[in-house]
Amino acid sequence: GEQVEQLPSILRVQERSSASINCTYENSASNYFPWYKQEPGENPKLIIDIRSNMERKQIQGLIVLLDKKAKRFSLHITDTQPADSAMYFCAADTNTGKLTFGDGTVLTVKP
Amino acid sequence: EAAVTQSPRNKVAVTGGKVTLSCNQTNNHNNMYWYRQDTGHGLRLIHYSYGAGSTEKGDIPDGYKASRPSQENFSLILELATPSQTSVYFCASGGQANTEVFFGKGTRLTVV
Numbered sequence: 483g484e485q486v487e488q489l490p491s492i493l494r495v496q497e498r499s500s501a502s503i504n505c506t507y508e509n510s511a512s513n514y515f516p517w518y519k520q521e522p523g524e525n526p527k528l529i530i531d532i533r534s535n536m537e538r539k540q541i542q543g544l545i546v547l548l549d550k551k552a553k554r555f556s557l558h559i560t561d562t563q564p565a566d567s568a569m570y571f572c573a574a575d576t577n578t579g580k581l582t583f584g585d586g587t588v589l590t591v592k593p
Numbered sequence: 594e595a596a597v598t599q600s601p602r603n604k605v606a607v608t609g610g611k612v613t614l615s616c617n618q619t620n621n622h623n624n625m626y627w628y629r630q631d632t633g634h635g636l637r638l639i640h641y642s643y644g645a646g647s648t649e650k651g652d653i654p655d656g657y658k659a660s661r662p663s664q665e666n667f668s669l670i671l672e673l674a675t676p677s678q679t680s681v682y683f684c685a686s687g688g689q690a691n692t693e694v695f696f697g698k699g700t701r702l703t704v705v
Contacts, residue, residue, distance in 0.1 A: 483652070488635075514691035525683060525696040526636070533691060571635060579624045579643070579690035580651070585635035 484509040486574050488584025496592050501559040503587045505572035508553065514575040515548060515555045519568050520586075526571060530557070562591045596620065599684050599697035606704050612671040614700050616684030625667040626685040626694065627651070627659060636683065642667055674704045 485508045495501045505515075516531035532539045532546045532555065539546050545558040559566055567590050573581040596619045606612045618625065623644045628636040638651030640659035648659040656678060658670040667686075671678055681701050687694035 491633075516693070525698050527696070528693045531693070575691055577690045579687060580638065580641060581626075581694060582638070582652075583628075583636040585633065 484512055484574050484576055484582040486572060486582050486584040488572050488587060490587060491585065492588050492590075494590045494592060495562055497563060498561055501562050501566070501589055501591070503557045503570055503572065503589075504554065505556065505574075505584050506552075506554050507574045507582075509574070509576050510550075510553065511576045512553075512574040513577055515546070516573050516575075516581070517544075517546060517557050518571045518573065518583075520571065521568050526569075529570075559589075562589075564591050564593055567591045597684055597686050597695050597697035599682075599700050601700060602698065603701045604703070606671075606674045606702065608675060608704055610674050612674050612678075612702065612704075614669040614671075614682055614684075614702070616667045616669075616697060617665050618667075618684075618686040618695075619665065620686050620688075620695065621664065622686035622688050622695075623664070624687040624690075624694075625661065626687070627657075627667070627669045628683045628685065629653070629680040630683060630699075631680050639669065639682075674702075676704045678702065679704050 513534035518526035520526040543560045548555045572584045626641040627639045642661040660668045684697040
C-alpha cells in the first residue's frame with residue numbers, strides 16, 4: 483500500500499505572498515502525484531500533477547516539485563489571491579489507479 | 594467535461610437500516626472509486642473497481658459492500674448502517690492509472 487503525510491493542516495497567508503504545502507510518501511513504487519483543490523461544499527478537482535520522470539512542473543502560478551530520493555513532493559502557490567482559499571489535497575499512485583490522499587491543508591489567503 | 598453523478602445528494606438513515614449510494618459516470622472510464630471524507634482524515638478509499646463485475650477492497654472496507662453491475666454504475670452498500678458511518682461520500686472515476694480522477698458532487702449521509 484501507500485501512506486501519504488501532508489503538512490501543514492492549516493495555512494494562513496497574506497494576499498500576494500506564496501503558500502507552500504509539503505507531502506511525503508512511503509512507497510518507492512509511487513510514480514504519479516496529483517494535487518486536488520476542494521472549495522467548500524464542492525467536489526475535489528485536479529489542479530496540477532507530476533509524474534516520476536519529472537522534478538518540477540509549473541502551470542501559471544502553481545509549481546510542484548518532486549524529490550524521489552527523499553520521497554517528498556510539494557505544491558507552491560505564488561502570488562496568492564483570496565480565490566485560492568480552499569482545501570488542498572496531495573495524493574500518490576503506485577501505477578495501480580488507486581490514489582492515496584493526504585489529510586488535506588486548509589489554506590486561507592487574507593486580503 | 595467528465596461527468597460523475599451521485600444520488601442521493603443527502604440521506605438520513607436509521608441505525609441498523611440498509612443504505613445504498615449510487616454513482617453513474619458517462620466518461621467510459623474503467624476505474625471507479627468510493628471515498629469517504631471526514632474532518633481530519635481527508636479522503637479515504639472504501640472500495641474501487643477496475644471494470645464491470647469487479648470490486649476491490651480499499652483501505653477502510655469494513656461495514657461496506659460495493660457493486661459494479663455495468664461500466665457506468667458503481668454502488669456503495671451499507672447493510673447495517675451505524676452512526677460512525679455518518680460522513681460525506683464521494684464517488685470518482687478514472688481512466689488508466691496515473692491519469693486524472695474525476696469526482697462526483699458527494700453524498701452527505703447522516704445515520705441517526
